[in-house]
Amino acid sequence: MMYMLSGRERIAPSSPYDQALVWVTLILLGIGLVMVYSASIALAEADKMTGHQPTYFLVRHSIFLAISLAAAFVVFQVPTRMWQKMAPYLFMMGLAMLVLVLIPGVGRNVNGSQRWLSLFVINLQPSEFMKLFAAIYVADYTIRKAEVMDSIKRGFLPMVGVMVVVGWLLLREPDFGAFSVIVSISMAILWLGGINGRIFGGLIALLPVAVIGLIWSSPYRMQRVIGFMDPWADPYGKGYQLSHALIAFGRGEWLGVGLGASVEKLLYLPEAHTDFLMAVIAEELGFAGVLVVIGLFAWLIIRAFRIGKEAVNNERYFSALLAQGIGVWIGVQSIINIGVNMGVLPTKGLTLPLLSFGGSGILANCIALAILLRIDWENRRLQKGLPA
Amino acid sequence: MIRAARLGSAAKSRVVVKMPTWRRRILLIAVLAGFAVLLGRSVYLQSMHKAFLQQKGDARYSRMITLPAHRGKITDRFGEPLAISTPVESIWASPPDVKAEPEQLVKLATLLKIKPDVITKKLVNNPREFVYIKRRLPPELAAQVMRLHIPGVFTQREYRRYYPAGEVTAHLVGFTGIDDNGQEGFELHSQGWLSGKAGSRRVIKDRQGRIVEDLEAVKVPQDGHDLALSIDRKIQYLAYRELAAAVEEHKAKAGSVVVLDAKTGEVLAMANLPSYNPNNPVNMAGRSRNRAIVDIFEPGSTLKPFTAAAALDSGRYKPETLIETSPGAMRIGSATIRDAHPQGLLTVAQVIQKSSNVGSAKMALSLEPHYLWSIFNQVGFGSPTRIGFPGEASGKLRNYKTWRPIEQATMSYGHGISMTLLQLARAYTVFTNNGTLLPVSLLKLKEPPVGHQVYTPATANHLKDMMETVIQVGGTAPRAQVLGYRVAGKTGTAHKPGVGGYQANHYVSSFVGLAPASNPRLIVAVMIDDPGAGKYYGGTVAAPVFSKVMSGALRMLAIPQDAPNNNVVIPVDDIPEIKEVV
Numbered sequence: 001m002m003y004m005l006s007g008r009e010r011i012a013p014s015s016p017y018d019q020a021l022v023w024v025t026l027i028l029l030g031i032g033l034v035m036v037y038s039a040s041i042a043l044a045e046a047d048k049m050t051g052h053q054p055t056y057f058l059v060r061h062s063i064f065l066a067i068s069l070a071a072a073f074v075v076f077q078v079p080t081r082m083w084q085k086m087a088p089y090l091f092m093m094g095l096a097m098l099v100l101v102l103i104p105g106v107g108r109n110v111n112g113s114q115r116w117l118s119l120f121v122i123n124l125q126p127s128e129f130m131k132l133f134a135a136i137y138v139a140d141y142t143i144r145k146a147e148v149m150d151s152i153k154r155g156f157l158p159m160v161g162v163m164v165v166v167g168w169l170l171l172r173e174p175d176f177g178a179f180s181v182i183v184s185i186s187m188a189i190l191w192l193g194g195i196n197g198r199i200f201g202g203l204i205a206l207l208p209v210a211v212i213g214l215i216w217s218s219p220y221r222m223q224r225v226i227g228f229m230d231p232w233a234d235p236y237g238k239g240y241q242l243s244h245a246l247i248a249f250g251r252g253e254w255l256g257v258g259l260g261a262s263v264e265k266l267l268y269l270p271e272a273h274t275d276f277l278m279a280v281i282a283e284e285l286g287f288a289g290v291l292v293v294i295g296l297f298a299w300l301i302i303r304a305f306r307i308g309k310e311a312v313n314n315e316r317y318f319s320a321l322l323a324q325g326i327g328v329w330i331g332v333q334s335i336i337n338i339g340v341n342m343g344v345l346p347t348k349g350l351t352l353p354l355l356s357f358g359g360s361g362i363l364a365n366c367i368a369l370a371i372l373l374r375i376d377w378e379n380r381r382l383q384k385g386l387p388a
Numbered sequence: 389m390i391r392a393a394r395l396g397s398a399a400k401s402r403v404v405v406k407m408p409t410w411r412r413r414i415l416l417i418a419v420l421a422g423f424a425v426l427l428g429r430s431v432y433l434q435s436m437h438k439a440f441l442q443q444k445g446d447a448r449y450s451r452m453i454t455l456p457a458h459r460g461k462i463t464d465r466f467g468e469p470l471a472i473s474t475p476v477e478s479i480w481a482s483p484p485d486v487k488a489e490p491e492q493l494v495k496l497a498t499l500l501k502i503k504p505d506v507i508t509k510k511l512v513n514n515p516r517e518f519v520y521i522k523r524r525l526p527p528e529l530a531a532q533v534m535r536l537h538i539p540g541v542f543t544q545r546e547y548r549r550y551y552p553a554g555e556v557t558a559h560l561v562g563f564t565g566i567d568d569n570g571q572e573g574f575e576l577h578s579q580g581w582l583s584g585k586a587g588s589r590r591v592i593k594d595r596q597g598r599i600v601e602d603l604e605a606v607k608v609p610q611d612g613h614d615l616a617l618s619i620d621r622k623i624q625y626l627a628y629r630e631l632a633a634a635v636e637e638h639k640a641k642a643g644s645v646v647v648l649d650a651k652t653g654e655v656l657a658m659a660n661l662p663s664y665n666p667n668n669p670v671n672m673a674g675r676s677r678n679r680a681i682v683d684i685f686e687p688g689s690t691l692k693p694f695t696a697a698a699a700l701d702s703g704r705y706k707p708e709t710l711i712e713t714s715p716g717a718m719r720i721g722s723a724t725i726r727d728a729h730p731q732g733l734l735t736v737a738q739v740i741q742k743s744s745n746v747g748s749a750k751m752a753l754s755l756e757p758h759y760l761w762s763i764f765n766q767v768g769f770g771s772p773t774r775i776g777f778p779g780e781a782s783g784k785l786r787n788y789k790t791w792r793p794i795e796q797a798t799m800s801y802g803h804g805i806s807m808t809l810l811q812l813a814r815a816y817t818v819f820t821n822n823g824t825l826l827p828v829s830l831l832k833l834k835e836p837p838v839g840h841q842v843y844t845p846a847t848a849n850h851l852k853d854m855m856e857t858v859i860q861v862g863g864t865a866p867r868a869q870v871l872g873y874r875v876a877g878k879t880g881t882a883h884k885p886g887v888g889g890y891q892a893n894h895y896v897s898s899f900v901g902l903a904p905a906s907n908p909r910l911i912v913a914v915m916i917d918d919p920g921a922g923k924y925y926g927g928t929v930a931a932p933v934f935s936k937v938m939s940g941a942l943r944m945l946a947i948p949q950d951a952p953n954n955n956v957v958i959p960v961d962d963i964p965e966i967k968e969v970v
Contacts, residue, residue, distance in 0.1 A: 042594065046596065146406070149406070188415055191411055191415060192407060192411055192412055192415065193406075193407065194406030194407060194408065194411070232444070235444070243444065244448075246433060246441055246444075247441050247442070247444055247445040247448070249430065249433035249434050249438075249441065250433060250434065250437060250438040250439075250440070250441020250442050250444075250445065251438075251441065251442055251445055252434055253434050253435065253438055254434065254435065263445070263449055263592055263594070263600060264445075266449075266594035266595055266600060267594060267595035267596065268448065268449065268594075268595050282430065282433075282434065286434060287430055287431060287434045287435070290427070290430045290434070291427065291430075294423050294426060294427055294430075297423065298420060298423045301416070301419050301420070302416065302420075305412060305415075305416045308412065309409075309412065312407055317407060320407065321407075324412065324415070327419075328415070328419065331419040331422070331423075332419070332422075335419070335422040335423065335426065338426050339422075339426060339429075342426060342429045342430065342433060343429075344425070344426070344429055
């Protein structure tokens with residue numbers, strides 16, 4: 001009763017779980033399903049690999065959603081402390097998968113990137129799960145090393161070593177996008193977990209140097225950056241994809257050309273149903289559609305941070321770090337993806353969380369949000385004096 | 389278990405884990421700032437920058453499609469088609485979009501009967517965005533090609549001209565080029581009238597070239613107009629057939645026939661040889677000219693009736709006035725003119741019947757040069773008919789001020805003066821319209837045109853009577869007679885001018901006549917160029933063509949006979965060849 005009367009508390013404790021979080025997630029998944037279908041019809045019809053079935057991607061995306069929601073339901077049953085206990089093992093498993101994917105014959109190569117593991121009927125993308133495992137691992141690491149967070153040698157350098165290994169594996173695929181997201185998650189958790197401010201400042205200063213080095217070291221990343229700097233300099237070559245994405249935004253105006261009416265998706269814009277789904281949303285639904293999608297993502301991030309804050313209040317620090325880590329993951333990945341679509345960031349192979357076509361991505365996102373929901377559920381129980 | 393125990397101790401955790409609220413706030417603000425930047429960028433792209441982006445988009449996928457207008461028909465005077473457009477398909481491709489297996493290209497080449505390497509050259513590594521693979525195919529074949537489903541290969545509807553009468557009307561109708569533009573004849577002359585205005589459609593196409601939507605209102609094509617010629621298709625066929633037979637029989641180089649409606653000046657038929665097939669215009673050298681309009685020749689004796697009529701109108705001669713033509717030759721200056729059959733005293737009528745050069749020359753020399761010139765000028769010699777046909781020749785009638793007597797004499801019987809066969813046929817309208825010259829027309833007229841009086845009606849009728857005797861016993865052209873009709877006409881046989889004078893063994897044989905003589909309805913002019921089989925007199929070579937065309941045309945038009953009893957006085961086969969002077 002006390003909590004219900006308290007105006008400051010927005011998460012209605014009368015409910016056993018966060019209904020708003022569930023709804024926002026379902027709305028984003030729904031928008032994704034509709035837009036993936038819209039963006040993929042022409043592609044599916046034209047492609048021999050799909051047997052010219054216009055619903056090819058719709059059917060698969062629906063199956064992924066069903067699997068992901070089922071997985072989320074199962075994950076919701078798992079207590080948070082189990083994740084913390086499993087953290088090192090999950091992380092080792094993620095590393096193992098990243099190694100496996102690099103072995104020729106085991107990993108599958110698509111468009112020059114070796115990112116997929118063939119498991120019978122489903123292709124698994126280990127880097128998607130690695131994002132989740134990294135968030136769990138770093139949260140646990142931060143708690144374990146809480147006492148030495150001020151020390152470079154004992155608190156910071158071991159994590160740097162881990163990141164170098166992960167980065168090396170990911171860049172072998174190559175998957176620069178996933179690496180960026182994992183580094184962002186890790187740094188955010190370390191920051192929240194009280195890492196020494198000077199160390200962090202130095203890290204922030206070093207980051208641009210590292211990024212530029214990575215770009216210089218790879219001709220294909222270099223090309224992407226050049227294409228991003230001025231897509232109109234070579235609009236049929238390096239700037240092809242981005243120029244078409246930008247045209248899609250321009251055509252959409254405020255309210256869009258209407259659902260299904262995109263021209264860019266008619267085989268002009270490559271990856272319209274995956275990495276460049278946002279461009280199709282912008283063309284068909286206009287700025288209104290962009291605003292809704294970004295608004296929902298922003299709400300999701302704020303919610304994750306609020307859940308994190310509740311966990312801190314309940315002195316559940318691992319949960320707090322993990323909740324905010326998940327929020328940073330969804331936030332950073334959507335910012336990078338949308339930024340790439342709008343030409344403010346160079347092209348990467350990152351999907352739009354919860355929306356883009358892709359089984360591993362959706363599954364990993366749904367599992368992460370189920371963990372977030374579980375953390376909130378445990379918060380509510382603790383506030384009611386029940387055991388977590 | 390050790391770790392679980394450590395975690396279970398909340399008191400210990402509270403001391404060690406530092407989680408400052410301000411750090412969380414800064415991180416959240418940073419993430420939200422990222423979203424804010426994206427929203428700002430979105431506003432920029434979708435409102436401020438949209439014109440530029442949309443223009444870039446249009447450049448990539450909006451295309452202007454021309455909608456071809458249907459080209460008008462060309463018909464004869466009864467609406468029978470002489471030129472019609474039938475739909476055909478052209479196959480074109482956008483080479484950068486073509487994705488084809490080698491065997492697909494081979495199939496394509498086989499269907500289109502093109503060498504595979506020619507196709508490969510056109511489609512592989514060709515940066516151009518539009519190439520024709522093959523144009524103007526039958527729609528069924530184009531459908532077969534499209535069933536190969538090669539991306540980047542498309543069809544385009546076009547129209548192909550079809551000429552049902554083929555070579556018979558080739559010179560009049562002409563033909564169109566590959567882009568449906570007229571190249572010859574009325575197809576060229578009436579291009580604007582026939583072609584209409586192509587419409588256009590601005591559309592968005594997907595990457596495979598399929599039309600997605602219209603960007604602006606469709607500009608509907610305006611179809612071309614039909615054009616009705618004055619030609620009567622049946623008479624045209626007849627004239628062509630008879631001309632072809634005569635050219636073949638006499639091994640002539642060329643020939644022309646013009647049939648005029650004597651009362652309106654409309655051209656009912658105009659045939660030329662050699663001809664060509666306008667449905668497949670190849671090897672056209674020397675075959676494409678509408679000789680009756682664009683080529684000039686010296687008409688020879690067919691001009692004598694105009695000299696005689698001028699003499700009658702001058703008042704110095706009457707039809708029965710006697711002229712001494714003996715001894716069949718006449719010296720003028722250093723030159724001598726001759727008759728082939730020396731005669732004695734001849735009336736004006738007999739000069740025409742026997743085609744005496746001396747008689748004609750004497751009449752001409754008795755007239756003022758200016759007077760004779762003005763008569764020739766008024767019957768249209770030396771000036772184009774303005775019939776509206778590309779490349780019409782105007783002929784040559786030199787200014788009277790430069791005439792020497794010998795020139796005045798020879799001009800009287802058609803030498804030293806040149807004209808087209810159409811001009812000559814037109815001049816004969818003075819004898820079918822009481823001395824009035826009618827303009828001629830290749831287009832169907834709604835009402836008869838106004839003529840120009842050249843001779844008095846009496847003179848014109850006298851000459852018509854005289855020309856009737858040409859066909860009768862003692863005349864130069866009994867072979868021109870037509871069963872059941874009275875016919876009037878005049879033969880002509882002229883040496884062809886060559887380098888440095890006239891050529892001894894090259895002639896132009898002609899005959900111009902009208903029927904029925906009692907009330908003329910048709911004028912038929914025949915010209916055979918350089919008959920090479922031995923016979924060359926107008927009465928022998930050209931007159932029989934006249935007879936066949938005239939008799940056929942009179943019957944086709946159901947014109948009442950004016951000599952229903954058998955008027956053929958000599959069985960045609962037994963006619964002695966009557967020479968005329970050249």
